[in-house]
Every structure is written in C-alpha cells, then in structure tokens.
Amino acid sequence: MATKIRLARAGAKKRPFYQVIVADERSRRDGRFIENIGTYDPTRNPAACKLDEEKIIAWLRKGAQPTDTVRQLLKKQGILDKTAAAKA
DSSP, X not given: OOEEEEEEEEEXXXXXXXXXXXXXXXXXXXXXXXXXXXXXXXXXXXXEEEEOHHHHHHHHHHTOEEOHHHHHHHHHHXXXXXXXXXXX
C-alpha cells in the first residue's frame, strides 16, 4: 500500500480549511484516511499551519510521500531538513 501525506479540504464554501492527513493514494481527497497529522488554514494572515512533527517524521521514515503542496509546508516548518539530517 503506497501512502501519501496530503491535504483534505474542509470548511465552508469560499472559506477553505485543510487537514494534513496520511492516506492510501487510491482513496478520495476527502475520503478515508489513516491518520490526521495536522491542520492548515490559508485564510489567516499569515497562514496558520499546525503540524505534529513527530508523527510526520515517523510517516516519512515509513515511506510516505508528501504531495507538492505538503512538501512546501514541511519545508517552511523545517521538518524536511530534520528528516534529511536524520538520514545522513
């Protein structure tokens, strides 16, 4: 089973709010997921991003692949740098 770390949309029309989740890549965007590992609110100024760093690092070590958008969020939080340092 290939897993992805991706965003699941929530919130009202024109008021997006996202959950950062780990899901099977075959499941729908807002469908079944394995674990919720954070939130992202782009409507705030600046955008609010709350991530569980320990869970994300554990999932990346297990082989979960972040999507492009989630990869950018992880870079801004400095989590990708920590995982790269742990591998080296």
